Amino acid sequence: MHVICVASQKGGVGKTTISLNLGLALARAGHRTLLMELDAQGSLCLSLGLPDRARPGIAEVLTGAEHIGNVLLRTRDPQLHVLSVGRVDPTTVAGFEEALTRTGMLTGMLGKLESEFDIVLLDCPAGLGKVTSRALEAATHVLSPLQAEPLALRSVGQLLALVDRIRAEKNPRLTLIGIVLSMFDRQTPASLEVAETLWTRFPGGIILDSVIPRDEVFLEASLRGSPLLLMQKRPPPLARVFDQLANDVLDRLDTQ
Amino acid sequence: MHVICVASQKGGVGKTTISLNLGLALARAGHRTLLMELDAQGSLCLSLGLPDRARPGIAEVLTGAEHIGNVLLRTRDPQLHVLSVGRVDPTTVAGFEEALTRTGMLTGMLGKLESEFDIVLLDCPAGLGKVTSRALEAATHVLSPLQAEPLALRSVGQLLALVDRIRAEKNPRLTLIGIVLSMFDRQTPASLEVAETLWTRFPGGIILDSVIPRDEVFLEASLRGSPLLLMQKRPPPLARVFDQLANDVLDRLDTQ
Numbered sequence: 001m002h003v004i005c006v007a008s009q010k011g012g013v014g015k016t017t018i019s020l021n022l023g024l025a026l027a028r029a030g031h032r033t034l035l036m037e038l039d040a041q042g043s044l045c046l047s048l049g050l051p052d053r054a055r056p057g058i059a060e061v062l063t064g065a066e067h068i069g070n071v072l073l074r075t076r077d078p079q080l081h082v083l084s085v086g087r088v089d090p091t092t093v094a095g096f097e098e099a100l101t102r103t104g105m106l107t108g109m110l111g112k113l114e115s116e117f118d119i120v121l122l123d124c125p126a127g128l129g130k131v132t133s134r135a136l137e138a139a140t141h142v143l144s145p146l147q148a149e150p151l152a153l154r155s156v157g158q159l160l161a162l163v164d165r166i167r168a169e170k171n172p173r174l175t176l177i178g179i180v181l182s183m184f185d186r187q188t189p190a191s192l193e194v195a196e197t198l199w200t201r202f203p204g205g206i207i208l209d210s211v212i213p214r215d216e217v218f219l220e221a222s223l224r225g226s227p228l229l230l231m232q233k234r235p236p237p238l239a240r241v242f243d244q245l246a247n248d249v250l251d252r253l254d255t256q
Numbered sequence: 257m258h259v260i261c262v263a264s265q266k267g268g269v270g271k272t273t274i275s276l277n278l279g280l281a282l283a284r285a286g287h288r289t290l291l292m293e294l295d296a297q298g299s300l301c302l303s304l305g306l307p308d309r310a311r312p313g314i315a316e317v318l319t320g321a322e323h324i325g326n327v328l329l330r331t332r333d334p335q336l337h338v339l340s341v342g343r344v345d346p347t348t349v350a351g352f353e354e355a356l357t358r359t360g361m362l363t364g365m366l367g368k369l370e371s372e373f374d375i376v377l378l379d380c381p382a383g384l385g386k387v388t389s390r391a392l393e394a395a396t397h398v399l400s401p402l403q404a405e406p407l408a409l410r411s412v413g414q415l416l417a418l419v420d421r422i423r424a425e426k427n428p429r430l431t432l433i434g435i436v437l438s439m440f441d442r443q444t445p446a447s448l449e450v451a452e453t454l455w456t457r458f459p460g461g462i463i464l465d466s467v468i469p470r471d472e473v474f475l476e477a478s479l480r481g482s483p484l485l486l487m488q489k490r491p492p493p494l495a496r497v498f499d500q501l502a503n504d505v506l507d508r509l510d511t512q
């Protein structure tokens with residue numbers, strides 16, 4: 001089972017949106033895929049149209065109220081399941097993060113899923129704090145969305161430094177799949193400049209070929225509560241970007 | 257001294273951009289203002305054009321290497337100072353957050369600044385974890401940017417729940433200044449829909465009149481490393497939005 005951590009220090013760069021649409025594209029390609037929502041804000045389930053806090057998930061597994069096997073949610077695609085963050089009281093997020101990051105907790109949960117899934121995507125909260133660190137310790141791979149905006153460019157180096165350290169000290173198998181450029185807008189000079197800097201600064205192979213353009217259709221999808229690929233009978237052309245991203249990722253996972 | 261916590265659960269909504277430009281507008285209005293960067297990614301200093309990790313700041317105060325009085329950075333405006341997050345090693349962010357959130361640490365630092373500043377803005381990392389909780393415990397007021405996008409709308413209620421709990425249990429003086437709509441784009445239906453929902457869902461007075469439009473000039477400002485207001489001899493019309501926001505905020509602080 002491959003466990004892909006989707007992380008970035010910068011907030012609002014497309015981690016959840018990419019996790020969701022990539023997960024769906026991997027499922028459509030025939031891989032048993034699980035989306036695991038590690039962010040207490042719960043926007044993965046929101047983007048799937050699941051009502052607010054309705055479903056038990058990780059929070060209930062942490063307290064022992066539920067067994068992980070009983071809280072895996074089905075989606076419209078039989079190969080795609082979701083493990084929601086669960087009912088996290090917004091006033092006790094710090095406590096939830098404390099419980100989630102206890103030694104061995106996340107690894108233990110993933111261990112129970114080993115036979116059921118081929119690929120697990122971990123949707124992380126923004127930042128390089130405890131939750132992201134633990135997720136990197138438990139993962140086999142890491143994918144980092146980079147928003148095509150100047151402030152985000154600086155923080156990508158910080159995540160890569162953390163990945164190197166965790167590989168050296170805690171998780172020798174942790175492999176960087178790469179950086180995926182997100183919210184790229186060729187009409188905006190600042191966005192173009194970020195993309196050019198990225199392509200020249202990082203050696204070949206680290207930047208994935210697939211680029212996610214900035215597009216209003218993502219906002220409409222989250223209003224409607226359904227990921228891009230499922231949105232219409234004829235999914236928008238943008239949905240093909242995620243099929244391509246899935247291919248890029250699979251090539252690097254060597255699971256073809 | 258008023259201490260305003262700028263916080264949101266959702267990432268990438270404009271916390272740093274608003275802290276910076278609001279801080280500058282408050283300073284121009286004659287108030288001795290300090291920007292305090294609580295987010296380890298350090299994008300406040302980056303937006304001010306200060307080179308990466310060059311300056312000591314909060315991290316050095318926490319280890320005792322520096323006294324807080326020696327690490328306050330001057331800016332081009334004599335009334336505006338910055339306390340940077342300091343040299344935080346990206347591989348030990350969890351440790352930095354642990355030290356910052358020790359009981360009484362933040363309140364102690366703010367206590368030392370009491371006579372020097374009229375207003376302190378706390379630029380928080382995304383999320384409702386330990387850093388934001390401690391900042392709310394130490395603050396007198398809270399301002400929450402809300403990005404005019406559907407996913408962000410849901411998370412604003414979660415922050416308000418945390419604010420209520422912290423006021424009830426830890427900090428009775430904590431007052432909500434309000435919610436400021438950010439990245440509003442009247443051309444995008446999803447953005448308009450969020451704004452309309454916001455104005456109807458929240459009672460009068462909670463939503464500030466000032467609205468920050470989505471505009472490329474913010475990206476250019478962060479490329480150039482200078483806040484909007486300072487960018488040109490004739491600041492862009494957008495800069496006036498922050499003068500208006502400063503007035504809105506000052507009215508609610510009763511410091512006029």
Ligand SMILES: Nc1ncnc2c1ncn2[C@@H]1O[C@H](COP(=O)(O)OP(=O)(O)OP(=O)(O)O)[C@@H](O)[C@H]1O
Pocket residue numbers: 010011012013014015016017018039043124125126182183184212213214215216218219222265266267268382405406407408
């Ligand atoms: N390519 C895109 N074009 C336009 N909008 C996008 C795109 N990708 C995501 N969005 C929107 O941008 C916002 C941020 O995206 P998202 O929530 O996926 O980022 P995130 O990194 O998971 O944020 P957080 O740090 O809060 O977890 C959302 O409103 C989403 O709908």
Ligand SMILES: Nc1ncnc2c1ncn2[C@@H]1O[C@H](COP(=O)(O)OP(=O)(O)OP(=O)(O)O)[C@@H](O)[C@H]1O
Pocket residue numbers: 009010011012126149150151152266267268269270271272273274295299380381382438439440468469470471472474475478
């Ligand atoms: N009104 C705006 N219009 C367009 N772009 C904006 C606007 N405000 C901020 N930005 C840009 O959007 C991105 C996110 O803004 P910013 O970094 O201020 O948000 P944040 O909430 O502090 O993010 P984080 O959660 O990472 O701390 C940055 O690239 C910034 O330059």
Ligand SMILES: [Mg+2]
Pocket residue numbers: 015016017039043123124125
């Ligand atoms: Mg997210």
Ligand SMILES: [Mg+2]
Pocket residue numbers: 271272273295299379380381
């Ligand atoms: Mg910020």
